[in-house]
Amino acid sequence: MIRRARLLSVVVIVVCGALGIISSTQTWLTVVLDDGAGHLLDVPGASAIPVLAPLSLAVLALGAALSIVGLILRYVFGALSVAIGILLVWLTSNVTFEHPTSSVIATVTESTGIAGESAVDALIASITATAWPVVTLAGWILLVAAGVFTIATARGWAGTGRRYRTADAESGDSTRPATAAGSRPHDAIDDWDDLSRGEDPTA
Structure with missing residues (x-):
């Protein structure tokens, strides 16, 4: 298991980063406007969580770099993966279960020209979530687990070349x-x- 720890950590972290990037372009929330016509607006992940795409890219880069770094940076990158994962779990959970107005305000303002959280909130009839926030949330939980696993097994990733x-x-x-x-x-x-x-x- 220890021999495969590096590969497992790298693959899981890279996959989580890639999932986040893909998810940022997909519809997370659907907004129904209380405008008489009941217009629908699709809110992508990048609008619901503005830091989703950049943090996902950071995770992807961490996973790729983890395959070549030494012992100290393994611990650092593992800790960073845990920290980013916990932050994204919190942000994604908020959007998934609370559907706050702040997560759709940019999309609504762009579509209607109405700005201000209170004004936008008055214009919204309902907000529903798609499956993407749930899938992405599972990915971030997996990322936290991968970061913890990296920290726990990092010392066992002996350099094969030296041996x-x-x-x-x-x-x-x-x-x-x-x-x-x-x-x-x-x-x-x-x-x-x-x-x-x-x-x-x-x-």
């Missing part, structure tokens, strides 16, 4: 690395290999 090189050195298989190092300078391909092994190429 393999140590084993090679102990078995006397040091000719190939020495030959490679002596035959050409350290280039971008070597840097990429170092990153793939979870090492810092600038060290």
